[in-house]
Amino acid sequence: MIAFDDVYFSYGDHHILKGVNFQIQESERVAILGGSGGGKTTILKLIVGLLKPDSGRILIDNDDITIKSEDELMEVRKKFSIVFQDGALFDSLNVKENVAFCLREYTKMSEQEIDEEVDELLRIVGVEHAKYYMPDELSGGMHRRVAIARSLAVTKPRMFLYDEATTGLDPVNAENICNLINELSKNGTGHIIVTHRVIDALRVADRFIFLKDGGIALDGDSSVLIRSNISDIVVFINELKYNLS
Amino acid sequence: MSEKIKRLLSELQDYYLLSIQGLLGIFRKPFYSKDAIDQMDYAGAGSFVIVMIVSLFIGMALSLQLSAELGVLGLKMYTGKVVGISIIREVGPVTAALVYCGRVGAGMASELGSMVIGHQVDSLRVFGVDPIKKLVTPRLLSSIIMLPALTIIGNAIALLGGYYIAVFVSHQSGYVYWSSIRDILNFENVFSGSIKPFMFGFLIASISCYMGLTTKGGAKGLRKSTTNAVVFSIIMIIISDFMLTKILLYLLGFSL
Numbered sequence: 001m002i003a004f005d006d007v008y009f010s011y012g013d014h015h016i017l018k019g020v021n022f023q024i025q026e027s028e029r030v031a032i033l034g035g036s037g038g039g040k041t042t043i044l045k046l047i048v049g050l051l052k053p054d055s056g057r058i059l060i061d062n063d064d065i066t067i068k069s070e071d072e073l074m075e076v077r078k079k080f081s082i083v084f085q086d087g088a089l090f091d092s093l094n095v096k097e098n099v100a101f102c103l104r105e106y107t108k109m110s111e112q113e114i115d116e117e118v119d120e121l122l123r124i125v126g127v128e129h130a131k132y133y134m135p136d137e138l139s140g141g142m143h144r145r146v147a148i149a150r151s152l153a154v155t156k157p158r159m160f161l162y163d164e165a166t167t168g169l170d171p172v173n174a175e176n177i178c179n180l181i182n183e184l185s186k187n188g189t190g191h192i193i194v195t196h197r198v199i200d201a202l203r204v205a206d207r208f209i210f211l212k213d214g215g216i217a218l219d220g221d222s223s224v225l226i227r228s229n230i231s232d233i234v235v236f237i238n239e240l241k242y243n244l245s
Numbered sequence: 246m247s248e249k250i251k252r253l254l255s256e257l258q259d260y261y262l263l264s265i266q267g268l269l270g271i272f273r274k275p276f277y278s279k280d281a282i283d284q285m286d287y288a289g290a291g292s293f294v295i296v297m298i299v300s301l302f303i304g305m306a307l308s309l310q311l312s313a314e315l316g317v318l319g320l321k322m323y324t325g326k327v328v329g330i331s332i333i334r335e336v337g338p339v340t341a342a343l344v345y346c347g348r349v350g351a352g353m354a355s356e357l358g359s360m361v362i363g364h365q366v367d368s369l370r371v372f373g374v375d376p377i378k379k380l381v382t383p384r385l386l387s388s389i390i391m392l393p394a395l396t397i398i399g400n401a402i403a404l405l406g407g408y409y410i411a412v413f414v415s416h417q418s419g420y421v422y423w424s425s426i427r428d429i430l431n432f433e434n435v436f437s438g439s440i441k442p443f444m445f446g447f448l449i450a451s452i453s454c455y456m457g458l459t460t461k462g463g464a465k466g467l468r469k470s471t472t473n474a475v476v477f478s479i480i481m482i483i484i485s486d487f488m489l490t491k492i493l494l495y496l497l498g499f500s501l
Binding site: 045048050070074077078080082084085086088089090091101102105106 | 275363364368371372374
């Protein structure tokens with residue numbers, strides 16, 4: 001479904017991606033790991049066309065999205081549901097209005113139907129009690145849950161994209177979010193999670209892509225990740241071992 | 246050097262496109278009328294008291310200065326006329342625009358800037374919502390409507406302030422003051438004073454939205470975009486005021 005073909009990307013003089021190649025099928029559960037500023041979030045934004053690469057092709061269903069206009073990209077984006085870092089809830093709207101945003105935008109549902117749909121989505125993510133809270137009244141974990149509920153309201157996505165979904169959360173909340181991510185993928189819908197927390201990546205993914213120096217240093221399953229002797233990955237794994245011990 | 250010029254031209258092109266798309270959004274579906282009304286409430290009703298206070302004191306200060314100066318020449322009875330023309334044609338629209346720019350323009354730039362930093366604008370794009378239609382058009386529309394309204398009310402308050410000084414401090418006839426004001430409220434003066442706020446409202450909203458939506462970096466980037474929004478808006482208000490004055494004087498047949 002997703003294919004990166006020799007993708008280069010830079011912010012000014014800072015080269016983020018240098019000839020990245022990979023393919024991801026829509027039912028896969030993938031974690032993209034790497035250090036801060038390594039291009040993890042950039043990859044998610046490239047997938048949904050929020051950024052354009054300097055060179056290379058990005059194929060979604062064999063269709064090169066790098067040459068598409070903003071209007072054409074709208075169709076591509078409907079295939080994905082993305083949860084940004086920190087949730088990116090609209091801070092002028094309460095939880096209900098945030099979740100109902102796309103329902104109001106794209107459907108002709110009545111107010112009662114919207115209300116019922118919002119209740120259902122909030123129940124799925126376990127924050128039904130916070131329906132009328134404003135975003136600044138939510139904890140970090142609740143923020144992410146509401147963001148996930150909002151992303152579920154978009155359409156029926158073929159793949160979920162999560163940007164640092166567990167970063168900054170306490171271990172209990174992080175595990176709850178991971179469980180929720182797994183729950184949403186039970187019906188075979190794949191996901192890509194960008195994270196630097198190896199423990200969370202192992203909870204939700206079967207395939208691991210590790211970014212280093214603008215390229216892919218590792219691409220494999222959990223056994224490949226854990227046995228890797230690449231210095232940066234060893235540091236990540238050591239942190240995991242330390243946490244476990 | 247050539248890189249800088251290229252970047253400047255590219256930014257000017259982006260600003261031009263954003264302004265035009267934002268303006269055209271007023272006539273194209275979907276209409277975000279609730280957002281526009283919210284913006285009008287924030288920009289118009291929210292700025293009302295500040296514009297009133299500033300206009301009142303500007304009117305009083307102007308009347309005070311002119312009474313003193315015209316008194317020396319024995320022309321005190323012209324205070325109302327000169328105060329009226331100054332306020333309606335020039336001081337009123339510019340004062341209201343500067344106050345509006347400081348309050349609303351800065352607010353627009355910082356609000357949109359924080360939405361960019363917090364990925365809220367990216368969220369809109371992912372949800373298939375055009376950020377220019379959703380965010381820029383309501384702000385442009387509200388500014389184009391509310392700034393002229395604020396200017397008219399501000400002018401009235403400034404004239405009242407001028408009246409207070411002329412009558413109770415400078416001991417002039419209130420009847421003479423108001424009849425002078427009535428005399429200068431002709432088409433030429435009212436038209437030249439009314440056309441400016443529309444242009445100022447458009448400039449403030451478009452510049453502030455552009456600065457907000459092009460915010461880069463964190464708090465420092467937000468500070469820069471907010472400052473730039475206010476600074477560039479003020480510069481453009483003053484420049485466009487001069488140019489509009491020149492054009493209007495020519496169109497309305499005033500000889501220099």
